[in-house]
Amino acid sequence: MLNTKTDRQMWQKIGVKRDRCHEPLVEKLCSDKDGNKAIFRYFKDLMIFASMVGYSRGTRTELKSDTISIILETYATDEKDAFIYLLALMTEKNGACLKDENLYSSIQIFEEYCNAGLYEIQLWLDEEPGDYTGIDTLAKKVYDQVIDNEKSLLAYDSPEEVDPDF
Numbered sequence: 001m002l003n004t005k006t007d008r009q010m011w012q013k014i015g016v017k018r019d020r021c022h023e024p025l026v027e028k029l030c031s032d033k034d035g036n037k038a039i040f041r042y043f044k045d046l047m048i049f050a051s052m053v054g055y056s057r058g059t060r061t062e063l064k065s066d067t068i069s070i071i072l073e074t075y076a077t078d079e080k081d082a083f084i085y086l087l088a089l090m091t092e093k094n095g096a097c098l099k100d101e102n103l104y105s106s107i108q109i110f111e112e113y114c115n116a117g118l119y120e121i122q123l124w125l126d127e128e129p130g131d132y133t134g135i136d137t138l139a140k141k142v143y144d145q146v147i148d149n150e151k152s153l154l155a156y157d158s159p160e161e162v163d164p165d166f
Helices: 005-013 020-030 043-057 072-076 081-092 100-127 135-154
Strands: 015-019 067-071
Touching (some): 015 020, 015 043, 020 100, 043 081, 067 072, 100 135
Antiparallel strands (some): 015 067
């Protein structure tokens, strides 16, 4: 798909999308409104976290037609585009997903994990209505996942057998 030199430079402008229906959640977790400090400094950081939540749950959800996008270059400025490629690689289990012509499908994998993760995060927050900022809920969920990961690591005899679970 990205064959010419010009096309290879255009990768920077490819949109990485999220469903617009998640905007209240995104605003809650990424803005300094109401004097509360944002949990995530940038939207892309929340999207990466959400994609890891979706991946850890083994859930991908297709995006609807009403989406908002962040250009891929935004992720690349601090090398966080690596998470997009990592998820594609872990999902496809084939290095071919890293080729230029597969960039759009790699981004789609990331978007779908992110979308599923945003729905999951919203459920977590809905279950804890007293946590207005959401920070306690997210911290507890991360802590619970760390404990689960530690328990599963103890079950392995050798590190070569470990498949990272985010």
